[in-house]
Amino acid sequence: MTCASKNAMALVALIGASSCAYQHAKYENPISKDTQQPDKILFDKAVKDIEKGRYDVARLTLNTLINTYDTSEYLAKAKLAEADSWYRQGGTTGLTQAEQSYKDFELFYPTMPEAAEAQYKICDLHFQQMDKADRDPNQALRTELECRQVIVQYPNSKFAVLAEQKLRQDQEVLAQAEYGVGKFQLQRGDWSAASNRLSALVDEYPLFSRADESLWFAADSFSHLGTRGKPHETQALQRIVRDYPLSDYADQAKKRLIEMEVEVPRADPNAMARMKYEAANHSKPGLVHRIISPFRTAPDTYMAAKSGSPQMTNPKPSVPITVPIIGADGTVVGFQGDVTVSAADTTNPIAKPVSSGNNTPAAAIGAGGTPVPDNSKGNKNKKQ
Numbered sequence: 001m002t003c004a005s006k007n008a009m010a011l012v013a014l015i016g017a018s019s020c021a022y023q024h025a026k027y028e029n030p031i032s033k034d035t036q037q038p039d040k041i042l043f044d045k046a047v048k049d050i051e052k053g054r055y056d057v058a059r060l061t062l063n064t065l066i067n068t069y070d071t072s073e074y075l076a077k078a079k080l081a082e083a084d085s086w087y088r089q090g091g092t093t094g095l096t097q098a099e100q101s102y103k104d105f106e107l108f109y110p111t112m113p114e115a116a117e118a119q120y121k122i123c124d125l126h127f128q129q130m131d132k133a134d135r136d137p138n139q140a141l142r143t144e145l146e147c148r149q150v151i152v153q154y155p156n157s158k159f160a161v162l163a164e165q166k167l168r169q170d171q172e173v174l175a176q177a178e179y180g181v182g183k184f185q186l187q188r189g190d191w192s193a194a195s196n197r198l199s200a201l202v203d204e205y206p207l208f209s210r211a212d213e214s215l216w217f218a219a220d221s222f223s224h225l226g227t228r229g230k231p232h233e234t235q236a237l238q239r240i241v242r243d244y245p246l247s248d249y250a251d252q253a254k255k256r257l258i259e260m261e262v263e264v265p266r267a268d269p270n271a272m273a274r275m276k277y278e279a280a281n282h283s284k285p286g287l288v289h290r291i292i293s294p295f296r297t298a299p300d301t302y303m304a305a306k307s308g309s310p311q312m313t314n315p316k317p318s319v320p321i322t323v324p325i326i327g328a329d330g331t332v333v334g335f336q337g338d339v340t341v342s343a344a345d346t347t348n349p350i351a352k353p354v355s356s357g358n359n360t361p362a363a364a365i366g367a368g369g370t371p372v373p374d375n376s377k378g379n380k381n382k383k384q
Contacts, residue, residue, distance in 0.1 A: 027051055029084070029114060031077055039069040046081055055085045055094075076109045080118065087121055095125045116150065116157035123147040123163055132299045133176035140177075140299075143170040148312055164310060168207060171311060172304035175201060175208035186217055192320040195221035195229070199236060200318035207305040212247035215240050219256075228321055230260075238265050246275040277307050 027047045031040060042065040049058035062082045066075060083101030086094045102118040109115060123146040129139040147170060150163035178201045185194035198218035202211045215236045222233035237260075240253040245267030247253075257264045285293070285302050293300065 025051070027081075027084070029077065029080060029117075031074060039065050039072040039074050042069075043074050043078060043081070046078070046085075050081065050085050050088065053088075055089045058082075058085050076105070076112060076114075079105050079108070080114050083118065083121075087125060090128075092129075095129065098125055113157075116154035116159045119146070119150045119153065120157075120159035120163055123150055123166055127166055127170065128298075130170070130173060130299055131297055133173050134180055135297075137174065137177060140170055140173050143167075144174065151312070165304075165306070167310040168306070168308070169301035169304040171205050172208060172301055173299045175205040175210075176299070178204075179208070179210055179214055182214065182217070186221060191221040191224040191229075192322045194218070195225065195232065196318055196320040199232070200315070202239070203318075204315040205311060206243070207308045207310065209303040209305070212240055212244035212249050215244070216249040216253065219253075222321075225321065232321060234260060234262050238263070241265055242268050243271045244275065245272050246279070274308055278305060281306050 027050055030047055031043055033040065042061055046058040046061040046065070049055070049061065059082055062078045062085075065072065065078045066082075069075070072078070079101070083098055083105055086098035086101055088094075089098075099122050102122050105118045106115050123143060126139050126143040126146055130143060131137075131139060144167065147163045147167040150157070151160050151167070154160055178197060182194050182197040182201060185197060195218050198214045198221065201208065201214050202218075205211070208214065219233045219236035219240075222229035222236065225232075234257070237253040237257050240247055240249050241257070242265040244250065254264050283302060285300070289302075
């Protein structure tokens with residue numbers, strides 16, 4: 001057996017061991033009350049089956065409890081345990097069933113402390129199904145929606161803090177997707193599209209790990225758009241200096257601002273403190289992660305911020321500065337691009353009238369650009 005095959009077997013064993021450890025973990029919401037009530041006995045039996053990965057058996061026991069003891073004090077706990085069994089089972093079917101069960105639990109028991117946990121697990125199950133940044137963003141967008149719901153609906157719960165971090169990781173992936181498109185447009189020389197996407201990206205996701213780099217490339221794109229791009233280039237460079245003072249691009253941005261003879265802003269103390277915290281708490285992926293990363297469908301989120309408030313509102317659509325601004329009545333009320341003036345093309349017969357001299361009307365021009373003969377005289381002779 002070769003060394004590579006041994007390493008592969010060890011890796012598979014490690015992944016399998018971690019998976020089994022999760023499946024056989026202790027149940028999070030047991031009933032601590034010591035009693036021999038039949039409904040409590042059924043609940044405890046179902047919990048043991050959940051911990052041992054016998055999810056179908058556990059759900060049969062819980063359904064027996066729910067249908068037999070419909071006034072039981074453990075009814076809510078039984079419904080939550082049923083949802084947890086689907087959640088632990090995993091897979092597309094299990095997670096879909098878990099989401100529906102958690103939503104039903106929130107609907108019928110909105111005041112219970114476990115309602116926040118149910119909403120957080122809805123956020124987490126979508127997080128588990130996220131694809132990499134260059135693939136389908138549907139699960140990432142659902143994660144963003146459900147994690148925001150935890151923070152808004154249960155702000156005082158311990159799960160709000162967990163949902164915040166999930167949201168930072170999710171928005172890191174969404175920002176990576178936008179960044180990839182912006183870099184592609186930049187490489188193609190599509191300055192208008194690149195500048196618009198990269199600058200809007202930082203407005204939408206200021207905690208993005210490459211926000212400073214995005215601003216730098218946005219400033220470079222604006223510099224190719226003539227005089228109308230200069231104010232936007234200045235704003236992008238000033239934002240690097242002010243909001244990302246520890247960035248590798250900060251000194252270059254200062255130098256460029258001095259060359260442009262515009263104000264160099266001071267670094268924001270809060271931004272400085274945040275970047276220091278991120279640098280001190282940055283974690284690099286381990287050996288196992290680097291080995292299996294090319295084979296995983298899940299995105300890398302280790303670069304996501306660990307502090308700061310994530311974006312809680314949907315971004316407004318941005319418009320490139322080269323696009324005309326249309327008013328409510330349909331008229332152009334402003335133009336964001338550069339207007340150029342050039343002489344008319346006198347070589348095109350369609351563009352210039354053909355003069356016949358004196359007061360004779362100009363000849364009509366046909367679709368192919370050739371004069372149409374005037375038959376008016378011939379018509380007059382026929383009449384006479």
